[in-house]
Amino acid sequence: MDSTFVKHALLVFIALALSAPPAATLEQNCRFxxxxxxxEGCYKRQxxxxxxxxxxxxxxxxxxxxxxxxxxxxxxxxxxRSINNICRGC
Structure with missing residues (x-):
């Protein structure tokens, strides 16, 4: 394999891993x-x-x-105090 292909594949894998939501956020819809x-446990955790x-x-x-x-x-x-020392009408 070409080393640039391996580098690009690794970068794609890292980007996908970072963009994937954590497991806790996957279970946001408890009704399903x-x-x-x-x-009920899901609702309680939320x-x-x-x-x-x-x-x-x-x-x-x-x-x-x-x-x-x-x-x-x-x-x-x-x-x-500074406002009161202003001369009004001088």
Missing amino acids: IQAKAER EEELAAKRKPAPVTDESRALETQRQMRQDDDAVY
């Missing part, structure tokens, strides 16, 4: 599963995955969040 127990996606990320560092909020309030106060 005939066995009731398997179908619900758990969806709940995990919707769950907000917990705040890991509460003091950092409070510091950010304090800094925002200081910035707002500085803006309000």
Whole structure:
């Protein structure tokens, strides 16, 4: 075989392997599963995955969040002070 043919075949194989969806995404339509127990298990897994996606990320560092909020309030106060110092009607 020609070495360029082998290289091209290898590239095509890699491209197909990367473009193939993972096995978990192949079973998205649970309604087509005939066995009731398997179908219900599929629905339950989908619900758990969806709940995990919707769950907000917990705040890991509460003091950092409070510091950010304090800094925002200081910035707002500085803006309000600078707006009040503008001469209107001078």
